[in-house]
Amino acid sequence: MKLICNEKHRQKLETFFARYQELDIILVEQGIEYAGLHYTFTLNNLKSVESDLNEMLERYLIGYLAEKIYRINYQDIVYIEGFSKEVYLNTQTCQYLCHYKLYELEQLLDKYSFIRINRSIIVNINYIEYMLPELNSRYTLYMQNGIMLVLTRSYLKKFKERLEIR
Secondary structure: OEEEOOOOOHHHHHHHOHHHOOOOOEEEEOOOOOOOOOEEEOHHHHHHHHHHHHHHHHOEEEEEEOOEEEEEEHHHOOEEEEEOOEEEEEOOOOEEEEOOOHHHHHHHHOOOOEEEEEOOEEEEHHHEEEEEEOOOOOEEEEEOOOOEEEEOHHHHHHHHHHHOOO
16 A cells, blocks of 8 residues: 655554555545545545445455465455365465465355355355266366366255355
């Protein structure tokens, strides 16, 4: 985050916006000229700005890969897989370690395009290419990146309701 503001307000605003430093946004106080793409705010609408920033902040997860820290946008996640006590965010090209627990991610992402398909996997339904029924009320989901995932019967009812499948 980049903050462009009146110098007499800087300290207060830097404290107010401290938790949003990782966002890719430029905040410009009204009355200050800035030529690029930005979000203009006034001291009177800080609560509204905070609400917008919180929504933006919620759309990213932090992932770790080779000692580097990455912001991963929800829409880039194909599926999330839990192994033992570790959780991995899988995109089209990479796998990132995540410090959330699988059930926490399930709750966080439920309002977006994610649904649990078995005990260890949450899938982004936007990346499902097609699905085939298997034995015992199970399905194989074929993802756009070529990965095959198993939808177990314990999660089938909720999955069908979410995708409006009969």
